Amino acid sequence: MAKDPIGFTLSAVNKVAGSTWIDKLGLRKPAERIAYYSTRAGFQVLNTANDQLQRARQLFPLRMTPEDKDSSRVFDLTLSEEQQLICDSLDLFARTVLRPQAASMDECALLSDEIREQVRELGLVEAVIPESMGGYMRAQSALTSLLITERLAWGDMGLTLGLLGNMSAANVLIRWGTPEQQKRWLPALVSQPQANATLAVNEPGILFIPHELKTTLGHCDNGYKLNGTKCLVPLAEQADLLLVPAQMPNGRIRVAIVDSALKGITVTRDDGMGVRAAQLCEVHFEQVEIDEANLLGTLDFNYQHFTDLASLAVCGLAIGTCQAVLDYVIPYCNQRYAFGEPISHRQSIAFTVADIAIELESMRLLAQRAASRHDQKLPSHREIYLARVLCAEKSMEIATRGVQLLGGHGFIKEHPVERWYRDLRVIATLYSGLHA
Amino acid sequence: MNLEIPRKFNAIIHQAHQVAAEIFRPISRKYDRVEHAYPVELDMLASIMDGMNDSDFHGGAGASKLRQRKERDAAIVNGTNMSTVLGLIELCWGDVGLALSLPRQGLGNAAIAAVATPEQLERFKHLWAAMAITEPGAGSDSASITTTARLEDDEYVINGEKIFVTAGSRCDAVVVWATLDKSLGRKAIKSFVIEKGTPGMELARLEKKLGIRASDTATLVFSDCRVPRENLLGNPAIDDKQGFSGVMQTFDNTRPVVAAMAVGVARASFELTRELFSREGLQADYLLPVFTNHAAIAEMYRMEADLEAARLLTLKAAWMADNGMPNSMEASMAKAKAGRVANAITLRCAELCGSLGYSEKQLLEKWARDSKILDIFEGTQQIQQLIIARRLLDKSSTELR
Numbered sequence: 001m002a003k004d005p006i007g008f009t010l011s012a013v014n015k016v017a018g019s020t021w022i023d024k025l026g027l028r029k030p031a032e033r034i035a036y037y038s039t040r041a042g043f044q045v046l047n048t049a050n051d052q053l054q055r056a057r058q059l060f061p062l063r064m065t066p067e068d069k070d071s072s073r074v075f076d077l078t079l080s081e082e083q084q085l086i087c088d089s090l091d092l093f094a095r096t097v098l099r100p101q102a103a104s105m106d107e108c109a110l111l112s113d114e115i116r117e118q119v120r121e122l123g124l125v126e127a128v129i130p131e132s133m134g135g136y137m138r139a140q141s142a143l144t145s146l147l148i149t150e151r152l153a154w155g156d157m158g159l160t161l162g163l164l165g166n167m168s169a170a171n172v173l174i175r176w177g178t179p180e181q182q183k184r185w186l187p188a189l190v191s192q193p194q195a196n197a198t199l200a201v202n203e204p205g206i207l208f209i210p211h212e213l214k215t216t217l218g219h220c221d222n223g224y225k226l227n228g229t230k231c232l233v234p235l236a237e238q239a240d241l242l243l244v245p246a247q248m249p250n251g252r253i254r255v256a257i258v259d260s261a262l263k264g265i266t267v268t269r270d271d272g273m274g275v276r277a278a279q280l281c282e283v284h285f286e287q288v289e290i291d292e293a294n295l296l297g298t299l300d301f302n303y304q305h306f307t308d309l310a311s312l313a314v315c316g317l318a319i320g321t322c323q324a325v326l327d328y329v330i331p332y333c334n335q336r337y338a339f340g341e342p343i344s345h346r347q348s349i350a351f352t353v354a355d356i357a358i359e360l361e362s363m364r365l366l367a368q369r370a371a372s373r374h375d376q377k378l379p380s381h382r383e384i385y386l387a388r389v390l391c392a393e394k395s396m397e398i399a400t401r402g403v404q405l406l407g408g409h410g411f412i413k414e415h416p417v418e419r420w421y422r423d424l425r426v427i428a429t430l431y432s433g434l435h436a
Numbered sequence: 437m438n439l440e441i442p443r444k445f446n447a448i449i450h451q452a453h454q455v456a457a458e459i460f461r462p463i464s465r466k467y468d469r470v471e472h473a474y475p476v477e478l479d480m481l482a483s484i485m486d487g488m489n490d491s492d493f494h495g496g497a498g499a500s501k502l503r504q505r506k507e508r509d510a511a512i513v514n515g516t517n518m519s520t521v522l523g524l525i526e527l528c529w530g531d532v533g534l535a536l537s538l539p540r541q542g543l544g545n546a547a548i549a550a551v552a553t554p555e556q557l558e559r560f561k562h563l564w565a566a567m568a569i570t571e572p573g574a575g576s577d578s579a580s581i582t583t584t585a586r587l588e589d590d591e592y593v594i595n596g597e598k599i600f601v602t603a604g605s606r607c608d609a610v611v612v613w614a615t616l617d618k619s620l621g622r623k624a625i626k627s628f629v630i631e632k633g634t635p636g637m638e639l640a641r642l643e644k645k646l647g648i649r650a651s652d653t654a655t656l657v658f659s660d661c662r663v664p665r666e667n668l669l670g671n672p673a674i675d676d677k678q679g680f681s682g683v684m685q686t687f688d689n690t691r692p693v694v695a696a697m698a699v700g701v702a703r704a705s706f707e708l709t710r711e712l713f714s715r716e717g718l719q720a721d722y723l724l725p726v727f728t729n730h731a732a733i734a735e736m737y738r739m740e741a742d743l744e745a746a747r748l749l750t751l752k753a754a755w756m757a758d759n760g761m762p763n764s765m766e767a768s769m770a771k772a773k774a775g776r777v778a779n780a781i782t783l784r785c786a787e788l789c790g791s792l793g794y795s796e797k798q799l800l801e802k803w804a805r806d807s808k809i810l811d812i813f814e815g816t817q818q819i820q821q822l823i824i825a826r827r828l829l830d831k832s833s834t835e836l837r
Contacts, residue, residue, distance in 0.1 A: 347818075
């Protein structure tokens, strides 16, 4: 029986409350306090949520379906109840699970099996799979994926990049996969033990253009041979499944579904400035044999649409991490004294905080509009592009301002702002790893 | 979630755009050159606007309709705040100065709409009301104004000097901020409706300006100017908690409108620049990563993203006002972002277009001058940052000054 949204929320709360790792990390007391406050309000919602959900379904039977581009809908920034429930539970998870381990996972460049298991139990992948394919969403939603990415990234960007590989692969397979590809891979992404998937798009070198790939799929007797090098690939060492876009002989780009056990694949760690928990790798493909059946989707596969949704997910990483910066600098600037008063009483400090908030809200509105247009089947390419342009520029600005506000303390590992600074540098560059 | 403009606003957007394209644009340069000449073309427009604003269809639009919904119920609506910002974006795409000169669309009308009693609303509804707050010695620090209002018999006697009064010479009335007792600080500040022709009210001069020259900016002097006591807007009691903050709340409704004006003029510059570029074969395809484009195209992308952000922040603030959500921080965010990006975009477009951008043959240089005021009036960039920062950091105006 597929989990419904309430089950999803309860399971999230339950995982936190019922686990042993929470004691190991000395987090039980703080987690309980948070759980109390967030569920006191939350459960009142939960009690009525089922009814409301039923009602909502009757009211909007066509929501997120093609007919949905009805322009008589009101301008409304309110999340659906499902989305709100997912956000609330992921906020709790990010705060109590991801954030406390972020520093050590970054330091050790590690993503523990324990965290992975907790995320699997959360049912994130099921959350994006439509009912018709055994999940519980009524329809696939880029906005929901964006929200999931954002909320987890608040906890830690590196962990999120590593943890969302399966959700991203599921998004890809649901959107483009043939029924056979979906049947083969979707169950593996949610089962126990779980197959690990990752997306390999970036290629080494300056001025990478995702539409001009050097990786190729050349014809051979039994199908195709994959050749080339991909980089910024999260968790490639542990991946069972790689989604690899490459140039076809006819000039088009298709995505190869690559079983990592195939011959000719070499994975080397290529850790970077940040997102170290995601254990970025370079993956080299040499004469790797790919069946026609393992080319994602059919001939009408739209690669631009594919990279758009990667960009949208990257916007989610940026928004969540920048929200973390804002939420951190506010209490810091209020508590830090200089010249006899909190530094937040100085305009140069206070205005910096205000500007962070303005640009963060700008990033969020652009990304949400793009995602919402996508879900309404309205043209969204331009909107996603612009959201990415803004997120790339403003997120790094927010990160460096975050460090600056803490002064010397921002430069040392006592505080997380130096990590966010390192993490956010990847936003402008990243195409691998995620898919909304 | 839906961030698209509902179809029901198509008509008002279309109407406003027609006014901008067919009436404002053709006379835009003319009234930039002959500052202080009255744009007679606007008179015929006034009745059209009145019709637009009073239409029952989605509650109308315009300055006199800007009211925060008091109650919050379940159903989300898009109302008069939304339609007003959408209309102003289009009008200011045409010309900011002319939009500010539209009869009966003054900021004073917004102030009356926000704080007037029902009786006053009825009495003043046909007035074109300007807003007079700033004094030679008090701008952003509006709590320190020195214009006084003294109650004598059944009349208030107003004394003082007001500057930077937009539409101050063309309006029918002015909403004047004055203090009942200077020693009592901001809580003694009230606003008064003073109709044109009231003895003791004198138009001292009109300013010559960097931009928005089609709009008159007046200095008004009040010497023992007597108005009926019923012309004090709202509650006359000094200890009334809604006093100064009540008047300040006017700004929660008008800041998104000024943000909308900024979005309009920035869009004008952006669209013309894009057109001039495409004539030279430089076109945006939204495909390549930003740094692999022509530098000018990369700059166009950044400007377009900022413009879109300003537009969405503006719509969000208006949406909140329409649905009774407190929006003071969001209104300031919209105003801060839109004010600064409109100025930056219009200046950059003038630069990108080279001599075409600088020459009076095009309107780009004019828009680059017009936009500057939008980052200043209705609260400067810095005042918006103060409001946002105080809210985020939970600081009072005595702590974060």
